[in-house]
Amino acid sequence: MSNERIVFEPADLAGCATWQLISPEVFVLCLGAFIAVFVYWSRRPKLNEPPLVPYKYPLIGHTLEYLRDSEGLLKRCHEQYGDMFSLYLFREVYTIASNDLAYEMFRSTNFSFKEGLERMFPLGDIIGSKAYPGNAAVLLKDRFYKHVDDCYSRIYRELQHNIDQLIGDCEEPKLINNFDEISMTIIARAMANLFVGEELCKDDEIVKVFATFATTLIRVRKLSSIAYLIHPRLQTEYIKLVFKYGDNSPQKHKDLLTKKLKPIFEKRYQDMQQFGNEWKRPDDLIQLLLEYSIDMFGKIHYDCIACRMLTLIWASIHTTSANLLNTLNDYAGRSEYWNDLRKEQEVITDGLDFDLTMDRMEKLDSFVKESNRLMGHILMLPHCATCPSFTFSNGYQVPKGRLVLMNNLTYMSNSSLHGDNPETFSGFRHVSKSPFARVGRDSMAFGLGKHACPGRWLASRNIKMAMSILIRKYEISTLDGKRPKYPIKRGISVLGPLPLTFKKRK
Ligand SMILES: *[C@@H]1O[C@H](CO)[C@@H](O)[C@H](O)[C@H]1NC(C)=O
Ligand SMILES: *[C@@H]1O[C@H](CO)[C@@H](O)[C@H](O)[C@H]1NC(C)=O
Numbered sequence: 001m002s003n004e005r006i007v008f009e010p011a012d013l014a015g016c017a018t019w020q021l022i023s024p025e026v027f028v029l030c031l032g033a034f035i036a037v038f039v040y041w042s043r044r045p046k047l048n049e050p051p052l053v054p055y056k057y058p059l060i061g062h063t064l065e066y067l068r069d070s071e072g073l074l075k076r077c078h079e080q081y082g083d084m085f086s087l088y089l090f091r092e093v094y095t096i097a098s099n100d101l102a103y104e105m106f107r108s109t110n111f112s113f114k115e116g117l118e119r120m121f122p123l124g125d126i127i128g129s130k131a132y133p134g135n136a137a138v139l140l141k142d143r144f145y146k147h148v149d150d151c152y153s154r155i156y157r158e159l160q161h162n163i164d165q166l167i168g169d170c171e172e173p174k175l176i177n178n179f180d181e182i183s184m185t186i187i188a189r190a191m192a193n194l195f196v197g198e199e200l201c202k203d204d205e206i207v208k209v210f211a212t213f214a215t216t217l218i219r220v221r222k223l224s225s226i227a228y229l230i231h232p233r234l235q236t237e238y239i240k241l242v243f244k245y246g247d248n249s250p251q252k253h254k255d256l257l258t259k260k261l262k263p264i265f266e267k268r269y270q271d272m273q274q275f276g277n278e279w280k281r282p283d284d285l286i287q288l289l290l291e292y293s294i295d296m297f298g299k300i301h302y303d304c305i306a307c308r309m310l311t312l313i314w315a316s317i318h319t320t321s322a323n324l325l326n327t328l329n330d331y332a333g334r335s336e337y338w339n340d341l342r343k344e345q346e347v348i349t350d351g352l353d354f355d356l357t358m359d360r361m362e363k364l365d366s367f368v369k370e371s372n373r374l375m376g377h378i379l380m381l382p383h384c385a386t387c388p389s390f391t392f393s394n395g396y397q398v399p400k401g402r403l404v405l406m407n408n409l410t411y412m413s414n415s416s417l418h419g420d421n422p423e424t425f426s427g428f429r430h431v432s433k434s435p436f437a438r439v440g441r442d443s444m445a446f447g448l449g450k451h452a453c454p455g456r457w458l459a460s461r462n463i464k465m466a467m468s469i470l471i472r473k474y475e476i477s478t479l480d481g482k483r484p485k486y487p488i489k490r491g492i493s494v495l496g497p498l499p500l501t502f503k504k505r506k
C-alpha cells in the first residue's frame with residue numbers, strides 16, 4: 001500500500017478557491033437548493049429553536065468562517081450564546097450542544113447516532129447495507145464481545161508479528177515517515193485475524209480489503225468536498241457514483257469476501273449440521289455472521305454478511321489506527337513520560353497471559369486516554385433527531401432530521417471534568433480514575449449512553465497491546481523531540497504521521 005497515504009480530512013480547502021470553481025450548472029443547483037430550503041423553512045411548524053447565530057451572506061452562512069477558523073467561531077458563539085446555538089454550514093442548519101445539553105441528547109432514544117453518521121457519510125448507501133434489518137453494531141454488542149476475551153492472545157501475536165515485519169529490528173536507528181500506513185496495516189491485520197479467522201487473515205487479498213477499504217472511503221470523501229460545500233446531498237450522490245463505477249467499488253470487495261468465505265462457510269455449515277453439539281465452534285466473527293445469517297434468513301446470505309463485514313472494517317480499523325498513530329506521536333514527542341511508561345512495562349513478559357497484565361497498565365491506559373482526549377476534533381458525535389420535535393431541558397426545540405453535534409471545546413476545557421489545566425497534556429491524569437474504554441461524562445471518546453461504541457474495549461486493548469510492544473521493543477522519538485500540533489480543518493484535527501526514529505532498546 002505504498003501510495004495509500006492516509007488523509008483524514010480535506011487538507012487544503014481554502015474557502016475562496018471554491019468560488020472560482022462554480023459553474024452555471026452549480027449555480028442552478030444552488031438556486032434550486034435555496035428554493036427547496038426556503039419552501040421547507042416556510043412550511044415548518046414554529047418551534048422554539050436554539051438561536052441561529054446571525055450571518056452575513058445567505059447560502060454561505062458560517063461556512064467560510066468555519067473552514068478558516070472553526071475553533072474561533074465556536075468559542076465566539078459559545079461566549080455569546082452559551083450551551084446551545086445553531087450554525088448555518090454547508091447549506092444546512094446544525095445545532096451545537098455543550099455540557100448537559102449534549103448528554104441529554106446522548107441519552108435520549110429520540111436521537112439516532114447511526115443516522116447522524118450516515119448523514120455525515122453515507123456508508124449504508126455506498127455498500128448497500130440498508131436493505132438488511134438490524135445493524136452491525138448491535139450484532140457485535142449482543143453476540144461478539146461476549147466471546148472476544150479469548151481472542152486477545154491471538155491478536156497480540158498477530159500485532160507482534162506485524163510490528164517485527166514492518167518496523168524490523170532497528171539495530172541501527174531507522175527513520176520512519178509513514179507510521180500512518182504502518183499503523184493502518186498493523187491494525188488491519190490484527191482485526192482481520194479476529195474477523196475472518198486465522199486461516200483467511202494470511203490471505204493477502206483479504207488483508208488488502210481490510211487495509212484499503214477505509215482509506216479509499218476517506219480519499220473519495222476528500223475529493224468530494226467541493227460537492228459538499230454546495231450541498232451535503234450532492235456529495236452523497238457523487239460518492240455513490242464514484243463507488244458504483246470506480247475501481248474500488250464495494251461490490252468488488254463484497255465479491256472478493258464472498259469468494260473467499262464461501263468454501264469456509266459451506267464447510268462449517270455442513271459440519272454444524274452433521275456433528276451438532278460435538279462440533280467445536282470456531283471463535284471468530286465469521287462464525288457469528290454465519291449463525292446470524294442462518295437465524296435471520298434461514299440460509300447463508302452472502303451479500304448481507306459481506307455488508308456487515310465492510311461496515312465493521314470501516315468502523316473499527318480506521319479509528320483504531322488513527323488513535324494508535326496519535327498515541328505514538330504523543331509518546332515519541334514527550335520524553336518526560338518514557339521512564340514511567342517503560343517501568344510499567346517491565347511487569348509484562350511476552351507470552352504471559354495478556355488479559356491479566358493488561359489491566360495493570362494503568363499509566364499506559366491513562367496516556368492513551370489523554371492522547372485521545374486532546375486529539376483536537378472540535379465538533380463530534382453527530383446525532384440526528386428522529387422524533388417530530390425534541391425539547392431540551394432548557395426549553396429549546398429541534399425539528400426532526402436536525403443534526404446536533406457536541407461542542408468538544410467546552411468539553412475539553414472543563415476542569416470539573418478533567419482536573420486542573422484541562423487544556424494541557426498530562427499523561428497520567430486519569431490514573432486510578434476511570435479507564436479509557438469506560439464511558440462517562442469525563443470520558444467521551446466512544447460516545448455516551450445507548451449510542452456508545454460497542455467496540456470500545458476491543459479498540460482500547462488493541463491500541464494498548466500495540467503500544468506495549470512498541471514501548472518495550474524500541475526507543476522512539478521525533479526528530480526534534482517535540483510534538484507539533486496538528487492543523488484543524490473543517491472542525492476535524494488533521495492527524496498526520498510525524499517523522500519518527502526507531503532504535504532497538506538495549
Ligand atoms: C463542566 O461540566 C459539568 C458537567 O457536565 C457541567 O455541569 C458544567 O456546567 C461544565 N462547566 C463549564 C464551565 O462548562
Ligand atoms: C473530542 O471528542 C472526542 C470524542 O468525543 C475525543 O476523541 C476527542 O479527543 C475530543 N477532544 C478534542 C479536543 O478533540
Ligand SMILES: *[C@@H]1O[C@H](CO)[C@@H](O)[C@H](O)[C@H]1NC(C)=O
Binds near residue numbers: 387
Ligand atoms: C421524544 O419523542 C416522543 C415521541 O415523538 C415525544 O412524545 C417526546 O416528547 C420526545 N421527547 C422529548 C424530550 O422531546
